[in-house]
Amino acid sequence: xxxxxxxxxxxxxxxxxxxxxxxxxxxxxxxxxxxxxxxxxxxxxxxxxxxxxxxxxxxxxxxxxxxxxxxxxxxxxxxxxxxxxxxxxxxxxxxxxxxxxxxxxxxxxxxxxxxxxxxxxxxxxxxxxxxxxxxxxxxxxxxxxxxxxxxxxxxxxxxxxxxxxxxxxxxxxxxxxxxxxxxxxxxxx
Amino acid sequence: xxxxxxxxxxxxxxxxxxxxxxxxxxxxxxxxxxxxxxxxxxxxxxxxxxxxxxxxxxxxxxxxxxxxxxxxxxxxxxxxxxxxxxxxxxxxxxxxxxxxxxxxxxxxxxxxxxxxxxxxxxxxxxxxxxxxxxxxxxxxxxxxxxxxxxxxxxxxxxxxxxxxxxxxxxxxxxxxxxxxxxxxxxxxx
Numbered sequence: 558x559x560x561x562x563x564x565x566x567x568x569x570x571x572x573x574x575x576x577x578x579x580x581x582x583x584x585x586x587x588x589x590x591x592x593x594x595x596x597x598x599x600x601x602x603x604x605x606x607x608x609x610x611x612x613x614x615x616x617x618x619x620x621x622x623x624x625x626x627x628x629x630x631x632x633x634x635x636x637x638x639x640x641x642x643x644x645x646x647x648x649x650x651x652x653x654x655x656x657x658x659x660x661x662x663x664x665x666x667x668x669x670x671x672x673x674x675x676x677x678x679x680x681x682x683x684x685x686x687x688x689x690x691x692x693x694x695x696x697x698x699x700x701x702x703x704x705x706x707x708x709x710x711x712x713x714x715x716x717x718x719x720x721x722x723x724x725x726x727x728x729x730x731x732x733x734x735x736x737x738x739x740x741x742x743x744x745x746x
Numbered sequence: 747x748x749x750x751x752x753x754x755x756x757x758x759x760x761x762x763x764x765x766x767x768x769x770x771x772x773x774x775x776x777x778x779x780x781x782x783x784x785x786x787x788x789x790x791x792x793x794x795x796x797x798x799x800x801x802x803x804x805x806x807x808x809x810x811x812x813x814x815x816x817x818x819x820x821x822x823x824x825x826x827x828x829x830x831x832x833x834x835x836x837x838x839x840x841x842x843x844x845x846x847x848x849x850x851x852x853x854x855x856x857x858x859x860x861x862x863x864x865x866x867x868x869x870x871x872x873x874x875x876x877x878x879x880x881x882x883x884x885x886x887x888x889x890x891x892x893x894x895x896x897x898x899x900x901x902x903x904x905x906x907x908x909x910x911x912x913x914x915x916x917x918x919x920x921x922x923x924x925x926x927x928x929x930x931x932x933x934x935x
Contacts, residue, residue: 585774589917596911633915719932722785726822728778731923734916735931738924743908 560600561686561741562654562662562694563733565590566647567606569707570700580700582611587618587641588634589730590697595637597737600657600692603650604643615643647696647707654692662692666711667736668702669718669725674709676716679739686740695736697729749789750875750930751843751851751883752922754779755836756795758896759889769889771800776807776830777823778919779886784826786926789846789881792839793832804832836885836896843881851881855900856925857891858907858914863898865905868928875929884925886918 565586568579587604594602604615622638644650654662665682666674686693696703696711708714718735719725727735754775757768776793783791793804811827833839843851854871855863875882885892885900897903907924908914916924 589920592915592917593920595913596908596916598911633913636913637915718927719785721932722787724784724822724825726781726826727785727923728781728919730917730919731778731782734920734923735927738907738927742924743910 560658560692561598562601562603562650562692563590563594563599563737564603564605564647564650564694564696565699565729565733566696566703566707567608567611567699568646569704570698571702571704573701575701577704578700579606579608579611582606582615584618586699586729587615588638590733591637591641592634593730593734593737595640597741599640599737599741601653602641603653604641605645605647605650606643607645612643612645615641619643651694654694658692660691662694663713664711665693665695666703666708666714667695667697667732668708668714669727669732670702671717671720672705672708672714674711674714677713679715679736682713682715683740695740697733697736699729749847749881750787751790751792751839751881752779752783752788752926753792753794753836753839753883753885754888754918754922755885755892755896756797756800756888757835758893759887760891760893762890764890766893767889768795768797768800771795771804773807775888775919776804777827779922780826780830781823782919782923782926784829786930788829788926788930790842791830792842793830794834794836794839795832796834801832801834804830808832840883843883847881849880851883852902853900854882854884855892855897855903856884856886856921857897857903858916858921859891860906860909861894861897861903863900863903866902868904868925871902871904872929884929886922886925888918
């Protein structure tokens with residue numbers, strides 16, 4: 558499979574009033590998405606925030622589980638947390654992937670709302686990963702979603718997970734798990 | 747679609763040493779799974795715990811979002827929380843469903859580990875829901891998973907979500923989201 562990367566972005570996001578803000582890092586976002594990422598064979602999970610204080614929080618959450626004392630316990634959570642990389646901005650993570658892979662990844666946005674950008678089908682991106690056409694980097698937003706300029710800067714966007722539901726307010730933890738399952742999950746059922 | 751119900755059970759669960767315990771209710775489990783359940787059209791999401799103090803916590807989390815003041819805010823989270831029912835034990839939830847549906851639901855366990863019980867395929871349960879063969883009630887465990895007696899008491903069990911992965915430690919929030927997507931998600935992609 559082509560290498561799959563995930564990024565959880567905290568800037569530039571919209572708040573409930575549509576203003577552009579940097580959102581807070583939450584422990585549960587780091588943990589849950591790290592465990593899902595590891596289960597589905599994701600190469601790295603980037604937690605991206607421009608705020609040094611928030612970066613420190615994310616590193617601390619990671620470190621709590623990856624340090625020797627915690628590994629000694631029965632939990633395997635540390636194994637998932639080792640795949641977490643805390644970064645300052647999107648460019649830094651793109652440079653990280655390019656250095657590791659030798660090529661720039663296909664940069665794919667996600668959104669709970671339909672956008673002006675024509676979406677790539679889950680099945681198409683799944684095929685691309687199976688046929689090893691280079692790295693794919695999926696971005697997830699926080700707060701009330703990614704700023705339009707960020708979505709515009711991506712190579713592609715996935716459709717909303719349940720676009721015909723009358724309620725489409727999944728947590729980012731749930732959305733990331735579902736997207737991973739659609740792109741890289743078992744399909745023999 | 748046949749009506750789908752979810753239950754998050756806190757007893758009888760295993761802890762990391764394999765002992766049978768009642769686990770704690772967590773705010774994030776109530777919230778995330780309520781939002782996923784509402785997105786996928788689940789009829790009710792039962793949070794089941796025998797401990798009165800834990801039931802009170804779960805009701806309080808629900809009430810925070812469903813009370814008038816919170817509904818007045820822009821968030822639609824209260825709409826998801828209205829589908830949460832806090833219950834004392836599995837029997838109480840089965841009686842609730844039977845009263846609402848006029849028949850006992852197919853009771854389906856989930857587990858991250860392969861079990862002695864032969865699993866029902868995701869595709870088969872999905873077909874059953876599509877062809878409206880009566881209510882289906884999916885149970886999720888907490889802690890280190892459901893006690894064997896509980897699994898034995900169910901009519902069926904789903905296979906582990908990613909049984910061939912070398913790491914299979916999804917959060918229950920992620921597992922519930924993925925199971926819902928496999929059973930009730932869009933498949934036109």
